[in-house]
Amino acid sequence: MDERAISFIDTKPYQNVPFTMLETTNNALEISEILTKEYQEQFDSLKQTKSIERTKTYWFKADLSQIDFEGKKWVIRTGGYALNNLYIDQNEDIKVSRAGSFDPVTKELELIIWRYHTISAENLIEGKYVYLELRENYFPAQIYTQQILAISESDFKTNSIIRFVGDAEYNFRAVFFLGGIAFLLIYTFGISFIYKDRLYLLYGAYLLFLLMYLGVKMYPAQSTVLFGSFPIFNHAWNEVTQILLNYWYVRFVRKFLDAKNLYPLIDKAGKIIEWIILGFVTAVLISIFSNPLSTSLYIIVTTERLMMIAFAVVTNLYIILNLKDRRGLYIVAGSTMLLTGSVTALVLGDIQYFMIGVIIEIFIFGMGLGILMKRREDERSVLNKEMEKVKMRALQTQMNPHFIFNSLNSIRSYMIKNETKEASGYLSKFSRLIRQILEYSTEEFITLKEELQVLSLYVQIEQLRFRDEFGFIIKVDESLNDEELIVPPLIVQPFLENAIWHGLMQKQGEKKIELFVEDAGNKLKIVLRDNGIGRDEASRNNVGKQKENRSMAIDLTRQRIEMLEEKDKKGDKVTIIDLYDDSRAPKGTEVRLLIPKIQKRVK
Structure with a gap:
């Protein structure tokens, strides 16, 4: 017997209603057609339990002649179905009572029980029958030989309330x-x-x-x-x-x-x-x-x-x-419990198994999230300690303090957003740059190759900081051996910083910097060219902002180059040229450095 249909017989018993049944794939049949002789002859009794086919509609001719109405209303129960129509006689006309899962609820007891139909003796067709039209296109369902049940409305309400109270533990x-x-x-x-x-x-x-x-x-x-x-x-x-x-x-x-x-x-x-x-x-x-x-x-x-x-x-x-790593084990364990609960609930039709699976899954995932949070806190702690060390090293190099602190703030920004891998990568590059600068700060000269490597690392850090990639190209004359030529350390860095901050960062569209190292006889010609907004526009945008650090760095670089050639005082060793397009619109800046070509001494 369908447990959904007889779930309330604990207190007041239901009466089984005899019926005959017609199954059809014609889902458009009307009750007027069902009442014709053609279809009446097709009704037959149900010998055994039958599984509902989702493509079929099932018509029931229920015989209520054994019900003693005694002026009372009775409730007809058939279980829950997508389509659940009861056809009754009302004032010598056939009316329908709808109780399918897609029909609006109108009865107060629907809050605590399944859908039902209420009828009285006057609603019986031919004084003894009612017709039911059932269809279930979604949930697996069966039709039982005791499919249709009836109970007086007063007993039905009593059973419903008792059932609701009895469900207190579940609730x-x-x-x-x-x-x-x-x-x-x-x-x-x-x-x-x-x-x-x-x-x-x-x-x-x-x-x-x-x-x-x-x-x-x-x-x-x-x-x-x-x-x-x-x-x-x-x-x-x-x-x-x-x-x-x-x-x-x-x-x-x-x-x-x-x-x-x-x-x-x-x-x-x-x-x-x-x-x-x-x-x-x-x-x-x-x-x-x-x-x-x-x-x-x-x-x-x-x-x-x-x-x-x-x-x-x-x-x-x-x-x-x-x-x-261990995170995989938490996912495997949690999803296995959830999957087991879900499948069991589907097979047995009891959502409590799904609840159990969810509880275990939430507990496992909670443990995983807790451990992951602890791991991230440890990573933050390690990064913070490293940042303090790097900060001290950076200050010792006397680098631009704005670059130092802005870089550290960028690392913190990654950490706040839990982008620990990015923060770690940024910190690793920044730490390497500081170490190299510390190492080179004690040297009078470094090889041209080392200088270019430091410049590349500096550009990578600035790209990470602004999260806005710009092109950076280095071209060295093939006739030059960058491992044999030496230059003053960080001779180009102030101009490169200037090109990034004041040339490219305020520009929209494609951004690029090109660095050329050319052979100029007994000198090296270093050309740094950007396609930024130009010096005039940069000056207008930076009105009121401090320029002392930038100007000082460039002036110190001029002095460093001049000190290399005390005999050759002629000509400007640092030339800055404003670039324009054909319409005289600014299209960037070019810096040219002329420094002595010095070969590395073999020790």
């Missing part, structure tokens, strides 16, 4: 469970806001849709309150929230695993799955609102579930076979 567990998810949701969003970490935002989104799905699924009364007049929205809510729950789950897993770096195959597959899930959402909404009784909805949802099961299984196996 307590459900409230405790959903309250726990709600608390964890608020906590997760709080952590996300404090640490600006997208991982917690993704996990919060997953918990939010879990709460939205289970909040209505576990409390049918909630759906009646929210969607009683528009039950089709309840169906859309259930299916869409469940599918989007999977969407946020996949996004969280990718982020938690750092799949882009550790499991690139999972990352690519996950992105594809996410787009497919959004496609399923669109297909579900179209199916529900275009034809809610179509079997296409069942096919779409079942396909999506099978896809997610396959994705979870394959992902777990791949992680186990290619394990990179």
Whole structure:
């Protein structure tokens, strides 16, 4: 017997109603046609339990002649179905009572029980019959030999209230469970806001849709309150929230695993799955609102579930076979528990198994997030200590303090956003630059190759800092051996810094700097050319800003070059040229340095 149809016989017994049945693939049949002799002759008794076929409609001719109405109303129960129509006689006309899952709720007891029909003796067709039209296109269902049950309305109300009270234990567990998810949701969003970490935002989104799905699924009364007049929205809510729950789950897993770096195959597959899930959402909404009784909805949802099961299984196996760190184990354990609970709930039709799987999964993921947070805090601590060391080294080099502190602030910015890998990479480059400058600061000369390497490293740091890549090209005359020629350390750096900060940073579009080292007889000619906004525009934009540090650095460089050639005082060793296009619009600046060509001495 259908447990959904007889779930209230604990207190007041239901009466079995004899019936004959007609099954048909013609889903457009009207009651007027069913009452004709042609179709009446096709009704037959049901010998044994029968599984419902989603493409068929089932008509029942229920004989209520054994019911003693005694002026009372009686309730007819058949279980929950997508289409559940009862046809009765009302003032010598055939009327329909609708109680399918897509029909509006009008009875107060719908808050605590399944849908039902209420009739009186005057509603019987031919004084003894009522006709039922049932169809279930979504959930697996069966038709039983004792499918149709009847009970007096007063007994039905008593049973319903007793059942509601008897469910107190389940209701307590459900409230405790959903309250726990709600608390964890608020906590997760709080952590996300404090640490600006997208991982917690993704996990919060997953918990939010879990709460939205289970909040209505576990409390049918909630759906009646929210969607009683528009039950089709309840169906859309259930299916869409469940599918989007999977969407946020996949996004969280990718982020938690750092799949882009550790499991690139999972990352690519996950992105594809996410787009497919959004496609399923669109297909579900179209199916529900275009034809809610179509079997296409069942096919779409079942396909999506099978896809997610396959994705979870394959992902777990791949992680186990290619394990990179402990995060993978948390995902495998958590998703396995969730998958086990989901499949068990589907097979046994009991959502409490899904609840158990969710509880275990949330506990495991919570542990993983806690350990990940501890690891990141440790990384921040190490980076902070390294920053302090680098800061001291940088100050010892007497570099531009603005460059030092701005670079350190950029590293902190990466750390605040939990981009620890970027912060670590930035700090590594910055630390290497400071070490090289410290090393070269004690040297009178370094090789041309070492000078160019330092300049390249400096440009990489500035590119990271501004997160705006600009081209940097170095071209050395083929006739020059950059390992044999020596130059004063950081002779070009002040001009390069000037080109980046005051030439390129305020420019829109393509940005580039070119550095040429040419053979000029007994001298080296170094040309630094940018396609920035030009000196005039830069001066206008920097009105009121301090220029002392920049001017001092350039003046010191001039003096350093002049000191190299005390005998040759003729001509300017540093030339700055403004570049213009054909229309006399600024198109950049060119700096030319002339320094002695000095060969490295062999010790």
